Amino acid sequence: MSAATPPTERRVSARIGAISESATLAVDAKAKALKAAGRPVIGFGAGEPDFPTPGYIVEAAVEACRDPKYHRYTPAGGLPELKAAIAAKTLRDSGYEVDPAQVLVTNGGKQAIYEAFAAILDPGDEVIVPAPYWTTYPESIRLAGGVPVEVVADETTGYRVSVEQLEAARTERTKVVLFVSPSNPTGAVYSREDAEAIGRWAVEHGLWVLTDEIYEHLVYGDAVFTSLPALVPELREKCVVVNGVAKTYAMTGWRVGWILGPKDVVKAATNLQSHATSNVSNVAQVAALAAVSGNLDAVAEMRAAFDRRRRTIVRMLNEIDGVVCPTPEGAFYAYPSVKGLLGREIRGRRPRSSVELAALVLDEVEVAVVPGEAFGTPGYLRLSYALGDEDLVEGVSRMQKLLAEARD
Template sequence: MTEKPRLSSRIAAIAESATLKVDAKAKALQSAGRPVISYAAGEPDFPTPAHIVEAALAAVADPRNHRYTPAAGLPDLREAIAAKTLRDSGLEASAAQVVVTNGGKQAVYQAFQVLLDAGDEVLVPTPYWTTYPEAIKLAGGVQVDVFAGADQGYLVTVDQLEAARTDRTKVLLFVSPSNPTGAVHTPEQVREIGEWALEHGIFVVADEIYQNLTYAEDVDGVPPRAVSIVEAVPALADRVILVNGVAKTYAMTGWRLGWMVGPTDLMKGAANLQSHLTSNVSNISQRAALAALTGPQEPVEEMRRAFDRRRRTIVAELSKIDGFQVPVPQGAFYVYPDVSGLLGREWGGVTPSSSLELADLILDQAEVAAVPGEAFGPSGFLRFSYALGDDALLEGVQRLQRLFG
C-alpha cells in the first residue's frame, strides 16, 4: 500500500516567514552570548502606552470579557474603527463593514480568501511583505510581481501595472507606506492607480497598517498624509478592502489586534470565515484597542518623532558605505538599500553572490542581523528596521561601516 504524505501539499508549500526566521536566529545568538544587533523584526521597541495597558487590566476584571462575543468584533470597537477609517482613510463605513481580526495578518489572509478563486491573478507591487505571497497562494490565487527598484523609489507606475494586467487579473495589492521599503505614493500617484483599477473593474486590497507613520523632509515639518486609495477615488469604495491594526502605530504587536473594512457583502463573508476559524478576538485585546483608538494620541506622536530621528540617522550612516544605494523612506520604519554593489566582491574571505549570502556574511562577521531581499522579491537588497534603540541602531551601522570600509 502506498503511504500518503503526512503533510498536505497546500501546507508543505508554505514558506516560513523570513523576517521572523532571521529575528529568531538573531535572538538565539543573543541568548548564546553573542552581541548581535538585530534590524530584522518589524516591531517598535517601545512599551504599549500606559493608558492602553490600564484599559486592558480593567477589562480582565470585567466578567463581560470572560465570555464569547460577536465573531466580527465588539460593537463599540467596530464603531471606533469606522470612525478612524473616516478620519484617516476618508471612507465613511458603518460598523457592519468592519471585521476585527487576530492581527493584520489574519485580515490579509481573509481578504484574499473572500476575493479569490483558483487561478485569479493578484498584481503585487514588488518588493512586497513576505506574508502576501503565502496568503495569495493559500486562497488559490496567482501572484504577478510588478517590480519597482531603487531607481524609481520603489514606486510602481500605472504603465507597469497595465503591462502586467491580463483577463485573469482580479485584485491589486496596494501598500503605502510600504513594508519593506518605506516608500509612500504621492496623492496624485494614488489617484492615478485608483482610477486605473476602477476603469478595469479590479478589486483592491489596501494594507494601511503604517498609514500613521509618515515623515516630513524637514525635521520640524508637518508629516505628509498617506492618502488612502479609497479617499483618492471614492467611486472605488465598493471594490476595496482596507486592512489595518494597532500593532505598529501603538506598539501593540503582541496584542494581536487588526481589522478589515470593506463592502458589506465581502465583510459578511469574512465574518463567516472567521466564525469557523477563530471566533472572536480576545476581548482583552479588543478593549485595549478601543482605548488606543479613542484615548490620548500624544504617545503616538512621541514614537513617530523617535522613528523619524532614527530614520535620519540610519539613512545618513548607511549612505556612507560604498556599495549601498539608500533611497530615503518616507513612511513605516524600514530602510531598504540596494546592495548589489557589494555582491561579487570579497569581504573577509567571502565573496557573496546574493543578498542572502551577504546577510549571512554580515551576521557572521559583524554580528548584525538584516533581512535579505529574497524575502521580499529579487535579490540585491537588505531590509533594516529602525524600530530599535538609538544606541544599538548607530552601533550596528558602524559595524557595517568597519566591515565594508
C-alpha cells in the same frame, strides 16, 4: 501490524507544504536566540517598535481582565463598541466613512490579509503584487487559491510602481491589485496624484483593490498618507482596507487588526473567522478600543523618534562603498541596494547574493538583517530602524567596518 507508509505518500499537503516560513520572523528568532545565548547580537529584522504600549492602553486591558463579561465568547466579528470605534477612527484619520457592519476585527493584520483574499479570490484569479513586497502577501494569495503576479520597482523610482507597469501586468485573469503606502519593506509613500491614478486605473478596468494601511501614521517630511477609497470614492464597492493597532500604538503582541470593505465581503470573511478562530481575545480588543478612541499624542512621540533614526540610518548606510539607500518616506524600514558589494571578497568570502551577504554580516559582526530575496527583490537588505538609537548606531557601525573590507 500496520502496513508500511507508501514511499510516495505525501505527509504534508501540497498547499501547506509550499508555504515558506516568514523570513522576517525567522531572522528575528535567530537574533533573539543568539542574544539569549549571550551573544551581543543587534537585530534589524523584525518590524516591531521598541517602545512599550502606552500606559492608558495597558490599564484598559487590566480593567478588562477583571470584568467577567470579557471572560466569555463574544461575537466572532468583533466587539460592537470596537467596530464602532474603528469606523469613527477611520473617518477621523482617513476621511473614509464606513458603517460598523463593514468592519471585521481580526487576530492581527496577517489574519485580515488572508481572510480578505480568501473572501474575494477564486482559484486561478491573479493578484498584481508590487515588489518589493512584504513576505506574507504572496503566501496569503496562494493560500486563498490566487496567483500573485509581481511588478518590480527599484531604487530609481523610489520603489514605486507606475500605472504603465500595472497595465502591462494585467490579464483577463487579473482580479485584484495590491496597494501599500507607506510600504513595508521600502518605506515608499505614493503621492496623492500617483495614488489617485492607480485607483482610477483599477476602477476603469473593474478591478478589486486590497490596500494595507497599517503604517498610515508613520510618514515623514513632506510625505502625506492618502487612503485610496477616500481619494477615489468610485472604488469603494471593490476595495478592501486592512489595518491594525500593531505599528501605530506599539502593540505588535496584542494581535488586533481589522478589515474594512463592502458588507458582503466582510460578512463572508466573518463567516470564515467564525470557524477559524472565533472572536479575537476580548482583553486585546478592549486595549485596541482604548487605542483607536484616544488621541495620537503617543504616536507623535514615537514618530519623532523614528524620523530621527531614519535620517541616521540612511546617512550611515550611504557612507558604505557599494551601498545605495534611498530615503524612506514612511514606515520604519530602510531598503538599501547592496548590489555593489556582491561578488567582492569580504574576510575570505565572496557573497554572490543578498542572502549570502546577510549571513556573512550575522556571522562576522553579529548584526541581523533581512535579505531582499524575502521581499521578491534579490540584491537588497531590509533594516528596521524601530530599535534604540544606540543599538542602531552600533549595528550600522559594525556593518560599516566589515563592509569597508570588501575587495574586488
